[in-house]
Amino acid sequence: MHVLELLTTVPGIWVWVGALLTLAIFSFLFGDNPLYKVAEHLYVGVSVGYMITIYYWNFFKPDLIDPLFRGGQFIVIIPALLGLCYFAIFIQKLSWAVRIPMGFVLGWGAGVAVPAMLQSYIIRQIQGSLLAPEMLASWDTIVWGIVSFLGVITTVVYFFFSREQKGALKVVANIGIIYIMVGFGASFGYTVMARVSLLIGRLQFLLRDWLGVIS
Amino acid sequence: MMAVVLAVLVLVALPAAPDEVRAVDTPNDDGGSITVMWTLSADDAALSAYEVVRVAEDGDEEVVAVLPAGVSRCVDEGMPDGRAFRYRVNAVLGDTLRATSALSEPAVSRAQWFNTRRVNVLVALLLFGALILYFIGTARKGKKLFIRRIAGLDAVEEAVGRATEMGRPILYVPGLAAISQISTIASLNILSEIAKKTATYASDLLVPNRDPIVYTVASEMVKEAYAEVGRPDVFRKESVFFVSEDQFAFAAAVNGIMVREKPATICLIGMFWAESLILAETGATTGAIQIAGTDQISQLPFFVTACDYTLIGEELYAASAYLARDPLLLGSLKGQDWGKLVILLILVVGSGLLLVSGVKGLEFFRAIYEFFSVA
Numbered sequence: 001m002h003v004l005e006l007l008t009t010v011p012g013i014w015v016w017v018g019a020l021l022t023l024a025i026f027s028f029l030f031g032d033n034p035l036y037k038v039a040e041h042l043y044v045g046v047s048v049g050y051m052i053t054i055y056y057w058n059f060f061k062p063d064l065i066d067p068l069f070r071g072g073q074f075i076v077i078i079p080a081l082l083g084l085c086y087f088a089i090f091i092q093k094l095s096w097a098v099r100i101p102m103g104f105v106l107g108w109g110a111g112v113a114v115p116a117m118l119q120s121y122i123i124r125q126i127q128g129s130l131l132a133p134e135m136l137a138s139w140d141t142i143v144w145g146i147v148s149f150l151g152v153i154t155t156v157v158y159f160f161f162s163r164e165q166k167g168a169l170k171v172v173a174n175i176g177i178i179y180i181m182v183g184f185g186a187s188f189g190y191t192v193m194a195r196v197s198l199l200i201g202r203l204q205f206l207l208r209d210w211l212g213v214i215s
Numbered sequence: 216m217m218a219v220v221l222a223v224l225v226l227v228a229l230p231a232a233p234d235e236v237r238a239v240d241t242p243n244d245d246g247g248s249i250t251v252m253w254t255l256s257a258d259d260a261a262l263s264a265y266e267v268v269r270v271a272e273d274g275d276e277e278v279v280a281v282l283p284a285g286v287s288r289c290v291d292e293g294m295p296d297g298r299a300f301r302y303r304v305n306a307v308l309g310d311t312l313r314a315t316s317a318l319s320e321p322a323v324s325r326a327q328w329f330n331t332r333r334v335n336v337l338v339a340l341l342l343f344g345a346l347i348l349y350f351i352g353t354a355r356k357g358k359k360l361f362i363r364r365i366a367g368l369d370a371v372e373e374a375v376g377r378a379t380e381m382g383r384p385i386l387y388v389p390g391l392a393a394i395s396q397i398s399t400i401a402s403l404n405i406l407s408e409i410a411k412k413t414a415t416y417a418s419d420l421l422v423p424n425r426d427p428i429v430y431t432v433a434s435e436m437v438k439e440a441y442a443e444v445g446r447p448d449v450f451r452k453e454s455v456f457f458v459s460e461d462q463f464a465f466a467a468a469v470n471g472i473m474v475r476e477k478p479a480t481i482c483l484i485g486m487f488w489a490e491s492l493i494l495a496e497t498g499a500t501t502g503a504i505q506i507a508g509t510d511q512i513s514q515l516p517f518f519v520t521a522c523d524y525t526l527i528g529e530e531l532y533a534a535s536a537y538l539a540r541d542p543l544l545l546g547s548l549k550g551q552d553w554g555k556l557v558i559l560l561i562l563v564v565g566s567g568l569l570l571v572s573g574v575k576g577l578e579f580f581r582a583i584y585e586f587f588s589v590a
Contacts, residue, residue: 191517
């Protein structure tokens, strides 16, 4: 029987492995130590090996080997050659070839991203920031409409790089940075809450799955 | 006799059929769909449903949709392009009584080359594109384009000097994203400039990478930077290295590097995700000067909290242009600045006009709001 198969027959063996590795990573809170080093090196090594397997089974085999050798789709040779060009970086005389797939990826990426970005980050945002007559319906919508409108204007001014921030421009830009920091504060709190939930998940694993002290 | 009576009773009980059934190729799509519209049955309120029936050229019929009363439109999707279909709509009363409409004129599904509902995107693309191309052209002609100093950049020179004095390396993490990300490209431009400084001072530079392609590009750029300042002999190939593609394995390894190598300066510049605070906090505990920069809005608060200097959003691109002094980057940044002015103008003037659209007789200004609707 294979060693890994044998290990899976031992009840809870992987829970123990997971728990000890979790504790080894947590030990970093007390500074660098041999336990952390073991966990770190194991993590990096396993992740690289795992990624190679994932790439082979999820991309290389279904997108290249199977269509080429089983489906007779010779068109996949083109992206395969483009992919091979990346390895040209290791051959001095052929290193120029790496620019071909990079150009392709960047060109494709820009072509797809630019209209989508314009649509979602500029056009929709402009529409959402415009002061509309519906905003005049009640005093609170008037106040919040003006607050957000000023926020947009001052924040955009902060990111204006063609003029030195002096005088009135500095005042407006400083208001903009206050808006940005308020936004960061809210985002910080929100994200920390999400991270705490990740910690709770790990503690649940240790206390429930490993030690069994909570249900 | 009985059969005649039953037939009359059924006819009397039948609801009014939907009228004016029209089928047209769905506009602004990539084909494969036909839109069917009809006038509601006069007995709509009493109906249990409308059945939309597709009739092929050979007479084959298929119910493609069953819709509740009150609905007068249906998009029939997933059909072959170039074939004609006609449609009929049944008004259904109860479970069995159906009043059938006349067949529509045939409709053929086709893909459209242009989505007319995104004309605004085209206008914006042309406007911003023209501005950027104009300023790139201006920069290439040699005209000096002013870009204001950015706080985080002042620290770069100081940070390299500090590393040299302390005899410790500079750790530069070019983000975790692929080469196609704009922030990664901006980060690599900054890396190139920092590499020139470390080459000049003969300081150690460490560049761990998560993406294999970014690794190859970063390695090449650092090597070129060392050659450019006439110090190819100082370049160590192993100073730029690949770690792991796994996000947290990469973070764990970089944390290890921070506490073991004790770099004098840590640059976290590029695209970061959930590992941002892990890296920035660990870096802060080592006492290194930390310069961060990202356009990931959700990660910026962590960098602002834990790092000495942070390039916020577009400052990252500006920094890249400022340091590289490349006409392409400078012109692009300048073009974007003018784009921002256009946006400010639209916001101020547009808001004013939109507010007065509430006044009787000036409703046409509402079109400003509609122009920015994106389908």
